[in-house]
Amino acid sequence: MFKRGLDIVFSLAGIVFLLPFFFIIALMIIINSGFPVLFFQKRVGQFNKDFNLIKFRTMKTDSDKKGLLTVGGRDPRITSMGYYLRKYKLDELPQLFNVFLGSMSLVGPRPEVRKYVNFYNEEQKQVLNVKPGITDYASLEYFSENELLAKSSTPEHTYINEIMPAKLELNKKYISEAGVITDLKVILKTIIKIFR
Secondary structure: OOHHHHHHHHHHHHHHHHHHHHHHHHHHHHHOOOOOOEEEEEEHHHHHHHHEEEEEEEEOOOHHOOOOOOOOOOOOOEOHHHHHHHOHHHHHHOOOHHHHHHOOOEEOOOOOHHHHHHHOOOOOOHHHOOOOHHHHHHHHOOHHHHHHOOOOOOHHHHHHHHHHHHHHHHHHHHHHHHOHHHHHHHHHHHHHHHOO
């Protein structure tokens, strides 16, 4: 309950503070590649229930139909504006609304798409018992995941068999250590990582 209270306070404060930047980013997306500004994607949340994750659109319209994984920073489906939004994780900012509305937390396992959740074994499904987050240990460790996938000749196989299991282990580690201090550390490390 305390965690939810912090999520509400910090996400609302973030939304209010960043609102001018939201409008600037939205305008730049429109100028660069038109509408829509936002991208909604079904992700799997707490208790294995689907929800709509919100992002600033960084790819050409309907690009997700050509594959769910983004391979490399210069994936041809990514718009020129989208490249920079992704590089500095600005495309994730609208998820503050997900946090405020209760489908996500500031810190928690990153929510996955259903296609890949279907590969989870029973032990890995434990990560679905908690609310997903904008950032966590796995987000920090795999900050440049797209670049790792770009080096693979079979990106989806690499993701399913190597990256995803490793991320799930880090998700479980976060769950075992979860607390206010841990969350604050993860948020601080994420901010430092972005600015670096």
